[in-house]
Amino acid sequence: MFGALAAYKLAGSGDTPSRAFTGLELAAADSGHTGTCYALDTVLIANGLNRNTVRTWSRPDKHNDGEWSLLLENVVQGSNGPVRVFQKFTFTRHGEQLWLTDVDASEGIPTGLGQNIDGLLDGPHGMKSTPVDRCRASNASGYLFPPKN
Numbered sequence: 650m651f652g653a654l655a656a657y658k659l660a661g662s663g664d665t666p667s668r669a670f671t672g673l674e675l676a677a678a679d680s681g682h683t684g685t686c687y688a689l690d691t692v693l694i695a696n697g698l699n700r701n702t703v704r705t706w707s708r709p710d711k712h713n714d715g716e717w718s719l720l721l722e723n724v725v726q727g728s729n730g731p732v733r734v735f736q737k738f739t740f741t742r743h744g745e746q747l748w749l750t751d752v753d754a755s756e757g758i759p760t761g762l763g764q765n766i767d768g769l770l771d772g773p774h775g776m777k778s779t780p781v782d783r784c785r786a787s788n789a790s791g792y793l794f795p796p797k798n
Contacts, residue, residue, distance in 0.1 A: 665706045666717045674781045675769070676746040677792035678762035685766070686784035686791035687773045689740060689747050693719075695772035715742035716750075734758070738765070767793070 671690040676682040687695075705720040718739045724731045736758055739751040749769075752760040759765065770793055772778070784791055 664708065667714070670714070670717060670742065670747070673742060673745055673747045674783075675740075675766070676743070676748050678749060678766045679792065682743065682746060682748060683792040684746060684781070684783070685770055686780040686789065686794040687770070687778060688781055691778050691780075692769050692773055695776045695778045696769060697772065709739065716740070718751075 668690070671693070672688050675685045675687055675689050675692055677685055685692075701723050703720075703722045705722070707718050707720065708714070709716055709718055716739065718737055720735060720737045722733065722735045725734050726732070734755045735753075736755070737751075737753040738749060740747045741750045742748075749762050749766055752762060752765050754760050759768075774793070780789070780791070780794065783789065784794060789795075
């Protein structure tokens with residue numbers, strides 16, 4: 650049954666944020682919301698997702714295109730049978746940045762904003778992904794940018 654649900658969600662067009670939203674720079678969870686130098690879409694692509702992970706975008710407020718939630722779901726074999734594992738990230742637009750404003754997750758998965766931002770940045774740092782335009786200069790700075798080798 651889960652396979653059918655996964656196929657339906659993967660095949661359906663559904664509601665997804667525009668490129669204008671996902672192309673915005675992801676901000677750090679620090680008090681100054683320092684830019685990370687990576688657009689949200691770059692972060693998501695660089696992190697890749699397990700083939701069995703289902704991605705579902707939604708808007709907490711159907712009339713607000715400036716806030717989107719991304720639900721990542723999977724079913725894994727637990728000691729007593731199949732177990733649903735999920736993470737739900739809520740991103741809110743603030744000017745030319747996206748702030749991670751909430752994280753919900755299965756038991757045992759961290760929900761701290763800073764810890765999740767750091768984890769999300771592992772992918773683009775490891776792949777030396779292309780940064781946003783403002784960070785392409787040799788003296789550019791951003792949260793944990795440039796990536797340490």
